[in-house]
Amino acid sequence: MSALLVIDDLTKNFGGLRVTDHVCLDLRAGEVHALIGPNGAGKTTLISQIMGEITPESGSIRLDGVDMGKLSQAQRVRRGLARTFQVPQVLADYTARDNVVAALYARGASADEAEQHLARANMAARADVRVSDLSHGERKQLELAIALASAPRMLLLDEPMAGLGPVESAQMIAILQGLRGDMAMLLVEHDMKAVFALADRISVLVYGAIIASGAPDEIQNDPRVREAYLGTGED
């Protein structure tokens, strides 16, 4: 499979702190690529740079060969990028449906599509509930529905399982399984069960640098990864 999103030599500092350290990453069309790494490793910052919310100091991000460097967030969304947030960023006064409709209007699509995106994130039954009345798990699913409404080719997921109970986690994994193949995904996740259930490939980010990249079983058995992140092994 060809690379859809190519990140090359990306670097970003926050003051004296290097949060992205010469990162290179190839994300292939249709593939689920997991990005794991300890808290503060720079995973969220990497997603924000891909989306154009944060500007890197150097390096490049290309989608389908097109340099995204100078493009605004809106332009990147139009070219097929979408993200979810680790802490749900939803519109609290609106219904779940209107949250999705807002994303549809943003790309000039019709509100009629909302139903289908809510359904794909298992939120169809909660469409008319105000967001302030949704549970945390439902908000995480809504995050996903909103991102799907942008019709992405490349979906950037920032810890979709964070804060979910076991039942909700299993549900989220099933939802993401259902999306597999429809779009490429970059899955930032701490939940190893989810990572091994979903990922085609895994990259490990530590202190802003990718220390290993490969198939799930390679990563699981990589001594550097075990030392730096996985500790003694699988959980």
Added chain:
Amino acid sequence: MRKLIASAIGLALLLAWPFIAEKMGAPALISLFTRMMILGLAASALNIALGFGGLVSLGHAAFYGIGAYAIGISTTHAISGLPFLGLLPGSDQLLVNVLVAMLVSGCAAAIIGALALRTSGIQFIMITLAFAQMIFFLFLALKAYGGDDGLTMRRRNGLFDLNMRDDATFFYVTLGFLLVWLAICARVLHSRFGLLLGGIRQNERRMQAVGVNTFRVKWIAFIISGMGAGLAGALMANLGRFVSLDLMHWTTSGELLIMCVLGGSGTIVGPVLGAFALMGLEATLNTWTEHWQAILGPLLVLMVLAFKGGLARIGGRKS
């Protein structure tokens, strides 16, 4: 449904008001209510930025005042027959002048908005205030158009063959403008644009992430808001046939904010209710005691606390 009935009763009362005031032997109350409607319109205009866009502007007195001056200047030139800047002829027709006023205040809002909207929060409040003060002092220095004496218009602008000198007629003309404005507001806010604007108020980061050019949406809202304030200013200039520099004073911006909050920012009719409540209170307290302001302040605080979400939300979440 209850809201609909309340609105219908309110409208019927307004329609009958000139007759009621005459019967009460207090024709001055007609003009008081005209003023209330005009300020209600101005507050409703501010509310597009404030209530729907979450943009706390403390500079709307500038757009209100610019609208008033635009109409005052146009009328002056129409009456004197000398073109403005040697180029533009004036007009003494209300519809023409209202368009001119909205255009000019809309341009001012476009310029000020383009700069102020690069900031947010307290900074935005301060920048809008600073621009409004600048414009205030500009008109203060503009001796050709009255400076701090203000600008007197010899007569009200004409509208079809109506007798605009009659206060009751002008009352109905104002009511007409108010209703059209509120209908436009409702239309805009229930559109795609309105949904995006509300989304930005709630979470701008989210809206950027789904690809909304949030700056542009806020800018357009700010311009519409400025145009509405200009319309109100144009009507106010006609009401008293006088453009007071005070219209532009920053305290006017503050009053408009209070009207929005009191009546219910983020609702269509709330700011109008707020204007009636605030000005009604002022007028009533004024007749009781000369220290009315000392009573008004605490009273407003109590009212805002008692009617959380504003008068328009009494008995329901939205109007």
